[in-house]
Amino acid sequence: MTDIIQKVKNLSIGFRSKKGDEILILKNISTNIKKGETVGIVGESGSGKSTLALAMMGYVKHGLYTIGGECQFNSSNLLKMKSKDLEKIRGRKIAMIPQNAGQALTPNLKIGYQIDEALQLHSDLNEKEREKKISELLNKVRLPSPETIALRYPHELSGGQQQRVAVAMALAGTPDLLLLDEPTTGLDVTTQAHVLELLNFIAKDTGTSMVYVSHDLGAIAQVSDRIIVMYSGEIVLEGPSRDILKRPIHPYTHGLLKSIPKLSLAGLPESMPGSQPQPGTIQSGCSFFDRCNFSDENCKNNSPQLEFLKDLNTSVRCFNYEKLINENQVSQTVNKIKNKSQDKEILNLSEVSISYAKQKLLDQIFNRISDDNPTVKDININIKKGETIALVGESGSGKSTILKSIAGLLRTKDGLIRFDENRNLSSDLKERDPNDLRIIQLIFQNPDESLNPNHTIEEIIAQPLKLYFGLKGEELKKNIIDLLQKVRLGEFYTSRYPRQLSGGEKQRVAVARAFAAKPDIILCDEVTSALDVSVQAAVLNLLQQLKENFGTTYIFVSHDLAVVRAISDRVAVLYQGRLCEVGPSNDVYRFPSHPYTEVLLGAVLEPDPDIKPKLVAEDIVEERPPEKGCSFQGRCSRIVGDICKKEIPPWQLTDSGNAIRCHIPIKELQKEQF
Amino acid sequence: MKLDNIYKEEKKSAIAKLSEIIITMASRPSGLIGLSILVFHIILAFISPYIAPHDFKAIDPTLMLQAPSAEYWFGTDDLGRDVFTRTILGGRTALTITFFGSLIALLWGGLLGIFCGLVGGKIDDVVMRIVDAFLSIPWILAMLLIVSLLGTSTEVLIPALGFFYGKGIVRVARAATHDVIAKDFIVSAKARGHSNFSIIWNEIIPNVRDAILVEGAMRWSWMLLGFSSLSFLGFGVSPPTPDWGLMISNARGLMSFAYWAVIAPIVGLSSLIIGINLTADAFAKALGIDRSTKAPV
Structure with a gap:
């Protein structure tokens, strides 16, 4: 043995x-x-x-x-x-890779120094050998140009690169056993696929045993x-x-x-x-x-x-x-979504740009935002009554930023947000009247943060009811219980505090609070990503059912393409605050698609050992959108030439009504992607 | 739903909550000691006029600087007054003035801090720089100026002390508000269109109240020390009213041969301060705030 x-x-x-x-x-x-x-x-x-x-x-x-x-x-x-x-055992024989490498690295020490520290502790190499070993390790975790990376500070690296450094540090002591505690959970889909591929490579290359802890069956x-x-x-x-x-x-x-x-x-x-x-x-x-x-x-x-x-x-x-x-296989049955989306337009974003740039004094005086290269630019989306539209993209793609602007929490630089075909919504919260605020409600990612810990569930749900409808006493109580039953929570929840509820129950309360305002549009910001898998499906089903009953329109933001696939009618893919592709979800998930959508789809991890992620592009992180040309030029593997760097690509329609913004003609995309 | 009974917790009345907190405080040895000292001092402050064995201002030259005896438990001072009587009466003024002083400090400091934390931006910048400017003035000099201009009456001392000890609370309240303000439930309330007042009252105060109350309790003990220093310098309570600071000041020159006249007020003052400090610490722990991990502001 x-x-x-x-x-x-x-x-x-x-x-x-x-x-x-x-x-x-x-x-x-x-x-x-x-x-x-x-x-x-x-x-x-x-x-x-x-x-x-x-x-x-x-x-x-x-x-x-x-x-x-x-x-x-x-x-x-x-x-x-x-x-x-x-x-003596920790680090040398058993090493650990933490969940959040950004927090596990010391912020004021250079990467090279931190790896050297691990080497000094866990190996008997002399200075010359250690120098060589550092670049060897950084090479092994496939970080570009080890010499420059070693001189950088952790905050100068992206999340994926930080995680790679953590892997390099763990390998410094050539351990026999590597413990990984949710090492890819906080990362973007594409980065996650790359890190997993690296771990697979290392397991084969070094013969190290690994214990991989995760809630994500796809990664496992x-x-x-x-x-x-x-x-x-x-x-x-x-x-x-x-x-x-x-x-x-x-x-x-x-x-x-x-x-x-x-x-x-x-x-x-x-x-x-x-x-x-x-x-x-x-x-x-x-x-x-x-x-x-x-x-x-x-x-x-x-x-x-x-x-x-x-x-x-x-x-x-x-x-x-x-x-x-x-029961031989897991036969998955799904509830097909039935949305009665009407032709009537409920929300229209036209030419919306949003900038986080700091205002200069002169601009502040004239109350304008001057920024030639805003974070979010030229967003044109029509949203029909009763449909579910999803915004997808990696972190930094501007999907939450757009949600905030729709809710009035963030001022837009340009563009119009129109409700119900003729009603302009001001981008300033204070200029919207109470009814404008009531029609759009938000559900947040983390129910721990979105519910006041010092309020009972009753008080939490009562807030919109009191504010918008002025309900009091018995009627208020009746409405609260009614709402709780709609989200399948019992009456006895009224006197509890959020801390006494499980994650799924808390998110249900947040859903009830959003529906209390009788809104026309609900903005869902990563509503299931803080929940356990088994609870996630329940919350999604609840949202769908409420929607079918009330005819609400959802704008659903998520990084999880599988979840988006499950619930949405239409999908808009964003990269660096620019739209890449918009279309019915069936078509967006089918080729031909925008090169960026291709990257995203390839990186999805499925709980099936036969489906391996396809790594199309490098997982570089871009800080700012490019000044000119296509937003995806920096990472695109299908770049045509100078035209991509100079001109903003045109919208092209596929046969199925899917709009793709790329210089490559649809026909050619089709050839290459199949 | 098997978990119902386990996680059932009814909304409690304020009194029930308070008594629960006090029980939690008393379950720690340090909290129990602190609470007992504090309660002892408060009771003493109420009943001391009725149990004092002698007249606190009766001067008797024949009894000057007597050592402790059966008649005069803590001895007598340089004017022949009973030290025991003066000690048990000596905390009353200090306790009253500083209690109301810290209430004022809590109110203005807490509210201003929350307000600054919520509005942010320019207003916050300006107000905080003014607070910083005041923090840089040695409070004792400023107090001496105020007291010499306006006199040493209670009406002057309470608001003046309240003002000077509230500055620190502004910073704590502002920092606590900043912690809460980024949370989604505040964003959610803003997006719904609640007024600033409603957000402060419903969303922020319940979440920063604990931190501010604990800070207020700590300020109370500091203010007590500060007030006694004023008396010691002769700017607090005017004689012949018995006061610990004043008593220490009077008897300090005679310390080498009449130690009893100075020890009794010192024990009174320091035990009260220790009592308040221990209580504040236990209070913080009972509320789930760990002061040991927080940097002093």
């Missing part, structure tokens, strides 16, 4: 509650990590996956303590080791050989990655895979009911019982044990897994 590098045996970690009860975060976990293997640990937030990964390097978070079991690395228990001995599918699925502090399924993704035999994984929207399938995926139980609340029975479609009386009273199935090489914690073995 020499090829086992890390052995976790009966590990339980927990904390003591105020009442003195022992509450378990990890319940009796046993698993092995083999040499050269990449293991993906997947689970919702609160499932204990990070706690497990940290325990593998002998670290237990403050406030938690080891209740039992051990983590054996090279046959010594890390959890019992003295901190002096641990220091790309890197891991074996997958461990965690739920409520327990391993519920463990096995080879292909089998788990193709034929999951635990109901939780089954449901999870069904609830992820996929590029190949338009329409909303089925959602999983309920949410993960809080630690310490399950007394008896299976912890997944509440949410399971396959459960029976036995599941309620008895807890299933992890059972190893030899012929499948898989461990599963379920009494009824046989039912799932027979």
